[in-house]
Amino acid sequence: MPMKKRKSKKKDSQFLEILAAKARKSPAFDSKASLLEQVLENLLSEGEDRPELARSVMEGLMKDFVDWNEARVSAADRIVPHFSALKDPEYKAKAVQALLGKIFSRSGSLEHQFLIDMETEALEDYLAGIMELREDTRKNLMLRVMNRPTLPITARHEIILERVGTMFTLGDEQIKKTLLEHPPAVLDGIKNLLDTVLDKYCLDAPRCARCPLKPVCVYSEDHG
Numbered sequence: 001m002p003m004k005k006r007k008s009k010k011k012d013s014q015f016l017e018i019l020a021a022k023a024r025k026s027p028a029f030d031s032k033a034s035l036l037e038q039v040l041e042n043l044l045s046e047g048e049d050r051p052e053l054a055r056s057v058m059e060g061l062m063k064d065f066v067d068w069n070e071a072r073v074s075a076a077d078r079i080v081p082h083f084s085a086l087k088d089p090e091y092k093a094k095a096v097q098a099l100l101g102k103i104f105s106r107s108g109s110l111e112h113q114f115l116i117d118m119e120t121e122a123l124e125d126y127l128a129g130i131m132e133l134r135e136d137t138r139k140n141l142m143l144r145v146m147n148r149p150t151l152p153i154t155a156r157h158e159i160i161l162e163r164v165g166t167m168f169t170l171g172d173e174q175i176k177k178t179l180l181e182h183p184p185a186v187l188d189g190i191k192n193l194l195d196t197v198l199d200k201y202c203l204d205a206p207r208c209a210r211c212p213l214k215p216v217c218v219y220s221e222d223h224g
Ligand code: SF4
Pocket: 160, 163, 164, 197, 201, 202, 206, 207, 208, 211, 212, 213, 214, 217, 218, 219, 220
């Protein structure tokens, strides 16, 4: 049976209001570190229950390699073991090397001031050009480290939109405009909330009783 959809845009805006109200900022990264180190730490902490592990992996890398450039060019069998305490170590090792490689290819160094200077749209395109970076990783970097507004809803969240019963889609320009009126910290909180709802409650068989989106969710209404 097709999923029931809400009939009014007003309901959609209530859904967005709940997201924004429940949004919580992620833990801050070490603001004394360089932007590059903050980017790498954010990437390594993605999906981790204990984000502090990312910092200890970074410290281990810096003990074993002369600098990030050596890590960039090292063979997988030398670099991947450093990531073994993290979830998805091979992806994270590849993503780090690809990111460093992309920065290096611009000027033959890891100087990255240009990332700070880039317009938001250009930065989004730049990160999208690194095939090894998942969409989620790119959004996290934009929102958490680079403090840029970007749409916090990704393709993996579509199942939530459908179950909640929203009328909008990822291509909906009005929703995009409404969401992007929020500052990056709130957008980051919205993404966190959607990630939590998806991974903890909604993926596979929904467990609605404790889900924070229950008050606005059509699926939950229909399935008790
Ligand atoms: S209330 Fe249930 S169906 Fe709705 S988003 Fe939460 S877990 Fe998914």
